[in-house]
Amino acid sequence: MSQGHGHGHGHGHSGDDYDWASLGEMLERNAEVHRDFLDQAMDWLRVQADEPARVLDVGSGPGVAACALADAFGDAEVVAADRAPELLALAQKRAARLGVEITTLRADLPDAFGELGPADVVWTSGVMHHIGDQQEALNRLAGLLRPGGVLAVVEGGLTMRFLPRDIGIGRPGLQSRLDAANDEWFSDMRDGLPGSTRTVEDWPAMLAKAGLMPSASRTFLVDLPAPLDTEPRLLLRDLLVRQREMLGDRIDAADHAVIDRLVHDDDRESLLWRPDAFVLTARTVHSARRLGDR
Numbered sequence: 001m002s003q004g005h006g007h008g009h010g011h012g013h014s015g016d017d018y019d020w021a022s023l024g025e026m027l028e029r030n031a032e033v034h035r036d037f038l039d040q041a042m043d044w045l046r047v048q049a050d051e052p053a054r055v056l057d058v059g060s061g062p063g064v065a066a067c068a069l070a071d072a073f074g075d076a077e078v079v080a081a082d083r084a085p086e087l088l089a090l091a092q093k094r095a096a097r098l099g100v101e102i103t104t105l106r107a108d109l110p111d112a113f114g115e116l117g118p119a120d121v122v123w124t125s126g127v128m129h130h131i132g133d134q135q136e137a138l139n140r141l142a143g144l145l146r147p148g149g150v151l152a153v154v155e156g157g158l159t160m161r162f163l164p165r166d167i168g169i170g171r172p173g174l175q176s177r178l179d180a181a182n183d184e185w186f187s188d189m190r191d192g193l194p195g196s197t198r199t200v201e202d203w204p205a206m207l208a209k210a211g212l213m214p215s216a217s218r219t220f221l222v223d224l225p226a227p228l229d230t231e232p233r234l235l236l237r238d239l240l241v242r243q244r245e246m247l248g249d250r251i252d253a254a255d256h257a258v259i260d261r262l263v264h265d266d267d268r269e270s271l272l273w274r275p276d277a278f279v280l281t282a283r284t285v286h287s288a289r290r291l292g293d294r
């Protein structure tokens with residue numbers, strides 16, 4: 001599991017068939033549990049971006065990164081853009097709660113690329129893979145950058161691990177089987193996107209092709225050892241409930257029976273109770289710069 005759907009992928013209207021709006025609470029919890037990543041990534045981004053005036057979070061979801069960007073770049077106008085107005089409302093609420101300032105923009109991509117406006121920093125996390133032509137999407141984002149501006153794309157990284165190989169119930173290796181089923185599901189999801197185009201998912205090369213100078217790819221570890229606090233447990237449960245729906249008969253009946261126990265809050269074997277659940281994952285940020293004097 002990783003970036004917000006069950007796994008590393010995740011979903012609404014013009015593109016995939018996710019009902020993003022209903023996922024607000026889970027997306028916010030997911031980003032909170034990965035808070036370490038965000039804090040480190042912001043420190044790293046601050047070194048690269050010199051006093052940006054306008055910062056965009058494209059596909060912001062409930063705005064956890066947008067708020068972190070507003071915190072990191074206090075003098076910048078920070079815009080959270082997403083196609084789901086419900087998530088943008090959550091982003092606004094979050095900003096008010098944290099006392100940071102952001103503005104929100106409803107943008108259904110790829111149609112709305114032209115409405116995002118110029119920026120000095122563009123951050124986009126877990127969104128490019130929901131757009132049919134990922135290279136074209138990067139080209140459009142690169143086109144928003146002012147000279148010297150930075151595009152930071154969070155894609156790839158490692159799938160989340162959260163259980164030992166043998167959990168004492170069912171056949172050992174559940175996570176590996178879930179990963180395989182998720183990969184198949186992900187390919188089908190991409191094939192079904194409007195304008196779906198196959199691309200070698202070499203993000204630095206894609207950024208270079210978009211006319212930018214790739215500066216670095218940094219991977220940040222998120223390591224929450226067992227025993228977990230309640231919030232990560234709730235996240236794991238919600239992600240697994242979602243995977244169970246998404247994967248359907250890509251996983252067999254025996255594994256379904258184990259998953260049913262893992263997500264059943266009254267079961268002592270469940271993710272809410274078991275002492276061995278952990279969160280171990282890695283997120284990669286690929287950054288690139290538009291050359292030229294500012």
Ligand SMILES: C[S@@+](CC[C@H](N)C(=O)[O-])C[C@H]1O[C@@H](n2cnc3c(N)ncnc32)[C@H](O)[C@@H]1O
Nearest residue numbers: 004010020059060061083084108109125126130
């Ligand atoms: C996996 S979530 C990531 C949310 C957030 N960036 C994060 O990292 O926590 C993907 C987000 O992209 C948005 N999204 C997906 N497809 C989109 C599209 N075609 N146009 C605009 N937003 C889109 C969804 O509404 C959702 O908020």
